[in-house]
Amino acid sequence: MTDQSITVHPIAHVVGGRVEPTDDYWGGTRAIIRIDDPRFDADSTKGLEEFSHLEVVFHFHLTDQSDLHLGARRPRDNPAWPEVGIFGHRNMRRVNWLGVSRCRLLKVDGLDLRVEDLDAVDGTPILDIKPWFAEFGPRGPLHQPSWPTEMLGDYFAPGHTD
Template sequence: MTLKIEPVGKVVGGHQEIGEIYWGGIDSIIRLDPGYPVEVIQGLDEFSHLVVTWHFSQASPSDVVLGTREPRDDLRWSSAGTGTFTHRDHRRPNQLAVSFPRLLKVDGLDLHVTDLDAIDGTPVYDLGPYFTITGPQGDVREPHWPAEMLRDYWALWTV
């Protein structure tokens, strides 16, 4: 089955380039389609965070890697040779991503956010509020390499 979806909006401002190292502390706007009535976001301003599904729109289908590779192609983690769905980057079949930015304010159909790790012009395919109750339950387990690899990911936020 094929799913055809259209963007509900796009990212405006914020990060300008692919491959930026630090993603924290940068504000941007998720500008929803102007054809939507403002009621589509009624009540959203009561939430601190969003769940945003977006597309790596500047990636090429030739970037997709089906198989194993080192995280970020960095040999420091060569023992972590991991499969396509163990990564959270553009090298996946549908080149979709999910982010959890902080919602700063709502202005009409503009959602002002910070810590959205997408670049200016990125199409947004879906969004909603983050519900703590539907987040991970129980202990969260992961190998050592994500924390090492991403220790500076939100660096501007933590400084």
């Protein structure tokens, strides 16, 4: 099955917001997800304004695709954190270069979705957009090691300028 190929096409692109991917300070970042695939019209977003959040699947189009390590490595190359395999990370170094983000939906304006806290940059190809259903959130007790909490302490902190 590993030789099976899947073709996907962007249905939208990010307009505005951040221009460079960085590790932290995505909080308050506002952008537009512009649905620019001609197959869709305003009916495709009907009812979406009733939801507070979206789940967005996108392509890490700016990532250096030669920077891929399939084995274990330390998150953000921090020697204080343990080595974990590629599937223990949520970074942009993915075999298929796919990202998933949950963001706040501020407004639906036809085919423009105004969002906040989307951790994708201007020009990012969007592959799918789904409303967030609370029922699809985690079920049962949650647990994780301490390093993600340490690493992501400023991930959604308000952006700042130096």
